[in-house]
Amino acid sequence: MSTTTAGTTLGLDAHALSEQLSGLAQGLGIERWDLGAACSTDTSVQVDRGEAKQLKGAQRSAITVRVWNGDGLVGITSTSDLSPAGLARALSGARDASAYGNADDIPAFSPLATAPLEPLDQPLVEPRGILELLDTLREAERDLLGRHAAITTVPYNGLAQRSSERLYLNSAGACREQKLTTASLYLYARGEEEGRKPRSSGAVRLAYGLQQLDVAGCIAEAAERTIAHLDYAPIQTGHYTCIFSPEAFLDLIGAFSSLFNARAVLDGVSLSNRDALGSTLAVPFLSIHDNGLHPGNVGASNFDGEGTPVRRLALVEGGVLRHFLHSEATARAFGVEPTGHAGLGAKVSVGPHWFEVGPSAGSSGGASGLDRHTADGVVWIDSLSALHAGVKASQGSFSLPFDGWLIRNGEARSIEAATVAGDIRAVLKGILGFEGEAKLTPDGLCPHVWVEGLSVTGDA
Template sequence: MSSSTRPQGLDAQALRSKLERIAASHGIQQWDLGAACSTDTSVQVDRGEPKQLKGAQRSSITVRVWNSDGLVGTTSTSDLSESGLERALSGARDASAFGNPNETPAFSPLATAPLSPLEQPRHEAEGILKLLERLKDAEKDLLGRHSAIGTVPYNGLAERSSERLYLNSEGACRQQQLTTASIYLYARAEESGRKPRSAGAMRLAYGTSELDIAGCIDEAAERTISHLDYAPIETGRYTCVFSPEAFLDLIGAFSNLFNARSVLDGVSLSNRDSLGQSLAVPFLSIRDNGLHPGNIGASNFDGEGTPTRPLDLVEAGVLKNFLHSEATARAFGVQPTGHAGLGAKVSVGPDWFEISQTPGSQGAQAGLDHRKADQAIVWIDSLSALHAGVKASQGSFSLPFDGWLVRDGEARSIEAATVAGDIRQVLNAIVGFEGEAKITPDGLCPMVWVEGLSITGEA
């Protein structure tokens, strides 16, 4: 994409004026535009040598036009020049003649409402050569942590500068610019006569200089080394302790529970009458809070321009709210919640979960510590094959995991096993929470104890 059309550092007001002028010349009364654009730089290494150096500019720009019958046409473009916008608007206008009368999104009534400010410091990019040196040093450090760690086959250090826009013909003008950085290190260790073992860690920040690279190395090394002494596990039912990352992955895999679009499409575990009904143990609360300071990369508006805000999904075990776009909110007679994408049929999705114990609630076991349990505990560190092992519309899952069997205070890595169950049973079999809630890329969560889960060991 040429610099003349690159949607970085755009003047949103000037773009809006251009769109208004073009729309008026073509007799278009109602339109909107959403754009997400980024410049990415990333590096990978292999035993001290560069493996991949990559730079890319990406853009996703959607234009919608409504015709006089209220039908919507949609086009995509990467060209924000005068001629590019004219083609996009006229193309969307022509496409509106074939719009689906059963899917008629409108402007969000909150698209011009005030936004919550976000504290997101912006950083200058360090450049690909500095990224390479930082990652080579990190890999060398990790390789030196244990003689069994022979490679770090999956690794990466990346910087991103991004921008989001939403404009519409009724005066909405949203814009956000953001810088982020990330590192991941996934080590592989192998001892003579034993199977290879792998584990990793990642960190996010607003800039490369803020990344906790040392912490990422420490965590990757500790987790990898802890899996070297492994043993099989007997098949049976166990009380399981989910790491924050693993439990958030499980909740995310079944987020259709809270998704109004999925409810209307008949592919959710919930239905219209589920609100106000018990979903989980009476001490569980789940909130979607994309504005949490720990959410690196947060946005204060969604694809339709609706402000992002905290939303209580489950409170004291009761389902309280669904995630909504403008269209689903209209169908339910409520306000949009700020969880929409942009398109002819608008998608809905969660931002960032907070899992916690409901204040003042009863029933949760206090003082839980897996290292002092008087029974064998399965400590689930990470789940795999979420796309293949989850039947989201049925509620069931069967997932391979990495973890440890903890007995008499001693933790021993599990050679290979799967955990299976039903998400609704899981939510009603939570025993309590252990430790302080941890900030992860997907949300905030403590360790979660669940009793009676089926664990199948390797035959």
């Protein structure tokens, strides 16, 4: 068991820090600068059969400072020291580094860095003591172990809480600040019966604080999923209609998010090109939005790494590719406004926040009456694995191990071991329809998605 002691968040004052930076920059002869900072205090626990496995606490801070020199070139440096001396060193280091800036890739301030922000309803919850976290997780593990005789361990588990602060400041007057508290719980159970292979599954819950966490729901979902995989059988290799759980489909969309990423388009590592907007990407009833501001997105921020406001953005509407995700630089290259998806770093990155997937407004939503509980000969994919290795995003192909069930005459039986393979473009154009209401998950909002004609390789 390892134990460290948590500190407190730094209590940053954005306006005071901005004034301090302005004075320091003026003294160093720097006219143009910006700063992005993220600081957090984290506390987490893990248990193993009732015993404390790990108690951790940490205070983290990451500060990025950029300086533009007289020739317009940019230098960048990182620090964790927000003292006047530390900030002066960071400004001086970035100024010196600007002499070696890339003249072919010069970022600028976001034109929206001072635009009004959408307010977020995010309660700040007082963190609880680490021993209370430990007791809560012990009880959750004990409850989960008691759900079925075959559940003998919960090898992967964790309960954590975080208090965090984010800042974006620049010499043109931008002053963004956010404070946030979050808590998370994951339980991944292992079920084992004599003469049978071990089976595992789990669940995750997020909230603004420990008191709001749906601990009972997490236990129930982890138990239900694990028990449902105990009775397994091999599956014959072939082509099947597949039903993706909301979590699995969101994982797949996330793995191919370069389709919508303007940085990936400009770097030539996306399936999309500069002229792809307006082209048909999917079935005419599919809608995909990136909506970092959704109330269900615990941990949401209303501004990105460049201070640009976050907003709901239609990526696919009516099956047509409508928008790309942009930073300031990619937006400038495309002649549009930044969309609030930038990450500040040595090279400004672009990435999605939180997906909403479902039928387009006014559409039929595809085939009606889809029900996996009465289906026959279909594969229900519960979760995908090895996305880091099994996805070739720039080619569109994937081959991924999965946990799921083969459904025969409405009866679901767990699949012993199998992989699903295909091409994301064929998946998006092979969607048959949606089943049920959209489910809120940590990564987005999505219903069950039916897709025809995917290749499943099994052991039978």
